[in-house]
Amino acid sequence: MAAAAASTSNPSYIIEVGKDIQYPYPSHVIAPNFVTVKLNNKNEYELWNTQMLCLLSSHDMLSFIDGHFLRPSHGKGKAKEGDMKAWYRSDSLVKGWILGSLSKQAAMSVVNRLTCIHKKAEFTAKDVWDELQRSYATTGKTRLEDTLAAVIVEVEDYFSEAGLTPTDKITNNGNTALHVAVGSSINSHELLERMLEMTPAEIKLLDLKNSDGSTLLHVAAIVGNTKAVDILVRRDPELLLAKDNEGHTPLALSLSNVHSETSQCLVNHIKANKYDALFSGKSGEDHVVLAISSKDFRLAREMLHDIEPTHSDAVLMALAQYFPPELNYWERKEVACIAIYDEIDERIDSYRHVNRSCSSWVQMTIAYIQLGLVFIATVFELILKLIVRPFIEDKFQIHNEAINLFRSVCRRFHSNRFYTKPIFEATRQNACEVVTNIVYRFPDAIWITNEDGHNFIQYSVINRSEKIYSLLYQMSEHKNIYKTIKDSSGNNLLHLAARLAPTDRLKLLSGAALQIQRELQWFKEVEGFLCPLNRMQKNSDDETPQMVFTREHKDLVIEGEKWIKSTAESYTITAALITTIVFAAAITVPGGNNQESGIPIFTNKPAFVIFALSDAVSLFTSVTSLLMFLSILTTRFAEQDFLFKLPKRLIIGLTMLFISTTAMIIAFGATLFLVFGQENLWMLIPIGALTCLPITSFVTLQFPLITDLISATYGRSIFVKKKYGRYFY
Incomplete structure (x- = not known):
């Protein structure tokens, strides 16, 4: 390839055109005269790039960086050797110009980077130019695109130099390069597509599996790589049917990992390719169950329309377990x-x-x-x-x-045997809407019993499912049956309410005192529902409901006593300290008293009035709080005391302590203003800010306990007795 002729006015520009030399070579050029910037960061790139282009263009050397003068292929003839030498000489000159115009740090970074990619540092001027563009350019192609292009080139060079293909296994668990690309190319897929192009056509993607038996589509499903799913299924649709060593399909793995978009994409491909086997029998049912467990109810319903009717209650059971909470x-x-x-x-x-x-x-x-x-x-x-x-x-x-x-x-089920387990699971989960819909659909479900002989109302009492139990008040007079109904052990409803609640239900309340209070509320509620005669009935163990309650809750009562005593003791110390402080402040007022009359000096100051009122309020409320906590410590701690007596005293004590603490802080703030304020109103700002700090801390740390106590003792009942309608007549 012959070079263009140079201007004769430039004596340093030498062109030798012959059989052996075909490339321009300006021998007497001082690069710093053209490029005055030492490239070190992105802000300098535009100026450096402009100066370099001027230098290269003025000496017809642009072809070495734009790809027109590529490295000649090796040959055996003398002409070929001459071309090679000429190209190396000119390319080395351009490479030297570029590297010489960089800062030391930038030059080392580029050389180290290219040395890792190319053997023996045989990188060209174009390689240096492209690397600088990828590292510093902010215009043209985006940095992500440049980096991706560089990665693709590096991968291709790596495979070529190492003699590998994308289908060779490169990790300990048997992942091929394609597995790795699928798992790491969620945001950009050009690399995956390029590697698939490099894969021989005779190799089936279905045969590429790692040690877990996962195909490329399994990996895409696990990581939620929706774009890769489209690419792979277009290449080999049979990947949709593949199963790993544990028998999981890509759709099952996508649903298990809660990738809704990827799951929808897989379902669309399954329908498009008419792979009905995935939506039939147990396989289809399993996929619907997985969709329900991931709370993707829309996709589950879409798949349900395509699967054949099954003879299993697995889907209903999944709905009972994962049904969303009721709306407020x-x-x-x-x-x-x-x-x-x-x-x-x-x-x-x-x-x-x-x-x-x-x-x-x-x-x-x-x-x-x-x-x-x-x-x-x-x-x-x-x-x-x-x-x-x-x-x-x-x-x-x-x-x-x-x-x-x-x-x-x-709508798919017409036999009561499909509702037995789901209605009891929904009762255990307190999923009222599931139970009510089952009863509406299948009224005889109210008579279904489990292996222990309990129906769903009895089971709701055992599991403390208040929403299900409240359905009693929406029944007709048939609810009177539950007043006398007994299980196989002779237990009526009150015996069941006297049992200790399951651990997961007890943990919903903080503190043993609140837990025993909730247990008493359940016992009293069921006791009010039964007839007086049934409250004293004995079961097969010759125990009344009260006897069962005392035996079952013995340890919980002890824990409740310890909890409420330790709480009261801590607050007693606090209340006593506040009482001492505010009493001392009341008899030694700020500023002192008049020596003759004994009247406080700041009597006529508004801040002194605030101090006096706050100190009095703090004193009286702290004493009241102290007495309340002392009464808790001296009580007998009987079971029934946890229902109202103890919570009420604790609520009064905590409320008084909160008011006392707040009033004490206000009194202290008023004192600061009286003594140091010197009538400067701006002092109110820092004093007010500092006053709010402890009050806010107290509210944040202790007020939730007061709220829980008030809500549990005087708040709305957990049982809804309002009658909305009837479920059976």
Whole structure:
């Protein structure tokens, strides 16, 4: 390839055109005269790049970095050897110019990088130029694209030099290079596609497995590489049917690892390739169960439509175990705003007849005020809905998908044997909606018993499932059957309530005192439901319900006594210290007293009034708190005391202690302002900030205990006795 002729005005530019030499070689060029920047960081790259291009362009050397003057292939003739020498001479000159224009750190980084890739440092000027562009350029192709291109080139060179192929095993567990590429190319897939192109056509991807029996598609499913799934299935659709050593399909692994997008992609490919075997029999059922366990109810319902009806309750059992919690008040409200105006109009219409019946302007005015209040309340409620909606929309959608799936599953079964285990599992999980839907679908389910002879109401008492037990109050008079019903051991409902609750239910409450209180609430609730005669009935072991309760809860009562005593002792010390401090502050007021009259010097100061009131409040409340905690320490700690007596005293003591601590801090802040404030109002800012610190700490650390006690003792009952409807007649 002959070089273009140079201008004769440039004596340093020498071109020899002949059979042996075909490349330009400017022999007398001082590169620093052209490139004044020593490249060291990205900010300098644009200026350095411009100067280098000017240098190379002015001497017709651009072809060595843009790929036009490639390294000549080796040959045996003298002409070939001459071409090689000429190319090496010119390429080395360009490479020297580039490296000489770099800082020491940049040059070492580039050389070390290229030396690792190329043997014997035989990298070219183009290699250096491309590496600098990848490391420092910010325009043109993105850095990610450049890096990826470099990686692909490196991989190709590595395979070529090592004599390997992408299908060779390179790790201890038998992963091939393709396995590694599938597992690490989630965000970019050009490398995977290039490696697949390098794979011989006669090799089937289905035969590439590691020591776990995982194919490439198994790995893609495990890591959630959706794009790789598309690439691999297009290459070999039979990968969808492959199973690893444990019998798992790629779809099963994707569902197990909760990769919803990848699972949906696999399902679409299975349908497109008509591999119905994956949606038939136990295999299809297993896939639906896995989708339910990963809370992907929409995909489970989609797969359910394609599988054949099964003769197993596994899907219902999975729904009973993983059904989402019930929606609370706001979540049950309309989250959509399509009915905003209809709702307002409906409420306005309800007052129009009032306006017509008004006989005086006073009544008219009252009616319009009521109408305005209704309008404001409606708008406020709808605004709240729109504010809450973003936080509950996902939960609302998941809940609706679970309900739709459950109804689809129920339509497939027509025998009570399919509901036996699911209804008891749902009862144990306190999944009220599952139980109610089963009863609506199959009314005779209320008579189903488990291996211990318990129906689902008895089982709800044993497992402390309050939502299921509350269904009693939605039944007709047939609920009276449960007042006398007994199990095989002669236990009535109250005997079952007297048993110790399962450990997982007890752990829902913090502190043994609250746990025994909840157990007493259950016992009293069931006791109120039964007839007085049944409360004293004995079971097969000749024990009354109260005897069973005492025996079962003996250890828990002891733990509750220890917990509440240790709590009261700790707070007693605190209350005593506060009482001592505020009493001393009351008799030694800030600033002292007048020597003649004995009246405090700061009597007329507003801050002194605040101090006096706060100190008095702190003293009285701390003494009250101290007395409450002392009364707890001296009580008898009987079982029934944990229901109201002890929690009530602990609530009063903690509340008084909180008020006392707050008032003491306020009194101290007022004292600081009196003594050091010197009438400077700006002192209120640091004093107020420091005052809020201990109060906030107390609220953060101790207020949750007060809240739990008040909620458990005086809050809304866990049992819903409101009657919404009947399940059977």
